[in-house]
Amino acid sequence: MTDTAAYFPLLRGQRVAVLANQTSVAEMPGAAGADAAGRVHLVDLLHGEGFDVAAIFSPEHGFRGTADAGEHVKSSVDTRTGIPIRSLYDGNTKRPSDEAMRSFDVLVVDMQDVGLRFYTYYISMLRMMDACADFGRRVVVLDRPNPNGHIIDGPVLDMKYRSGVGAIPVPVLHGLTMGEIARMAAGEGWAKKCALTVVKCRNYTHATEYLLPVAPSPNLPTARAVYLYAALCPFEGTVVSLGRGTDKPFEMYGHPDMTGRAFTFTPRPTAGAKHPPLEGRLCRGVDLSGMPLAEARDVGFSLKYVMDACADLGMGDKFFTPMFEKLVGVEWVREMILAGAPEEEIRARWADDVERYREKRMQYLLYE
Structure with a gap:
């Protein structure tokens, strides 16, 4: 500009x-x-x-x-x-x-x-x-x-x-x-x-x-949220809250029925989240807002948080909604999580596609 x-x-x-x-x-x-x-x-x-x-x-x-x-x-x-x-x-x-x-x-x-x-x-x-x-x-x-x-x-x-x-x-x-x-x-x-x-x-x-320099959207107010967005946004396709309706969206996750979690939060109507998921309900979960920025910057597209919550709640397929596939982009990620596959095995399945994409991407780059 x-x-x-x-x-x-x-x-x-x-x-x-x-x-x-x-x-x-x-x-x-x-x-x-x-x-x-x-x-x-x-x-x-x-x-x-x-x-x-x-x-x-x-x-x-x-x-x-x-x-x-x-x-x-x-x-x-x-x-x-x-x-x-x-x-x-x-x-x-x-x-x-x-x-x-x-x-x-x-x-x-x-x-x-x-x-x-x-x-x-x-x-x-x-x-x-x-x-x-x-x-x-x-x-x-x-x-x-x-x-x-x-x-x-x-x-x-x-x-x-x-x-x-x-x-x-x-x-x-x-x-x-x-x-x-x-x-x-x-x-x-x-x-x-x-x-x-x-x-x-x-x-x-x-x-x-x-x-x-400016928050790109209402629920990405911090650099940490921008970095954790890839790993936490898939929760939008589950029953779990990722902190919409709090002062730290995309820096936490939780659900009323999660167990053994000391951290709690209650989603409330806020600017940019007029009716957040699990509004008014006490959620137990994980607070990532203290993660150092350098560490958050390298989290990337990790499934560990979704897999943690899925295993904790033990709801099987009811843990997910149809939005999950729209976000992750394929049907087999849900299937592999429910089958108990380790994250490394799931990641390996998309590796070849990513490599082919990297090669195709090269001809359109404007920056090193």
Whole structure:
């Protein structure tokens, strides 16, 4: 976003739309629209520079990033600039109307992803790429680092489980930035080919540690939550709470019937979790909020927490919901856990698929 020389020329004289949210900010002291601390939002920057910003498209959680996961968000108007906000999560369609598509010439995409297949911002981007391909619109992706970009792991999505939380056949941790996802999706035919420009991050490699300056969504408020997300999000497909409705979501897990656990918590309605799972019930479980950041950064897609809770509760198949397959991407992980297979054996089953993906991924990388 700060490399304005790379993309401002593409926007001059064009009607501009943006796909953006609360993460579309950068430190740019003195820039048009910057606040006293020098931080500026992409919309305010473009508006302040005199560009014709015709529309803001907003992904899951809304333009301001405050809505619950999957919550319907109405279209509205940005109060600061008067620009219409067109929600892609309004419950009616995940794709803009023909009228909306005709209102602009170039789409600028700038959102902070966290590097997981079931994190939905990239899906909104791919849907917009498809629409832009149909209407001959250019797409400019302002790239951002992937905080989990150092790990590639987990099953590759079986496309029969394709859903709103998994759209392309990549591992759970895919090791791509948004710009690289756009390139790979177009190259592999997972999205329609459009006129695509990616403005690269400077001084970034996939090994670079990157702490997010803005929470990417309401329930990933900390760096530790971002790192543990891959290992704890599969609990969304079980009876277990992962801490939604507490001050430490994605840093704990528990259930009222878990045994021998000193740690307890009670999910309550909070911003971003209006009705959390197991609301109002005392849960016993595990607190991971004290894990050192360096350790959390290397957890990756571990099944040990899900397997721990599954064994403790002894519910068999009732431990899982159909969402579990949509998240892990294949049917055999559940089957192997219930059969008592060790984690190493389960991991070995996806290793060859991940290796084939790594080789395919190489041709689309923009960073070492």
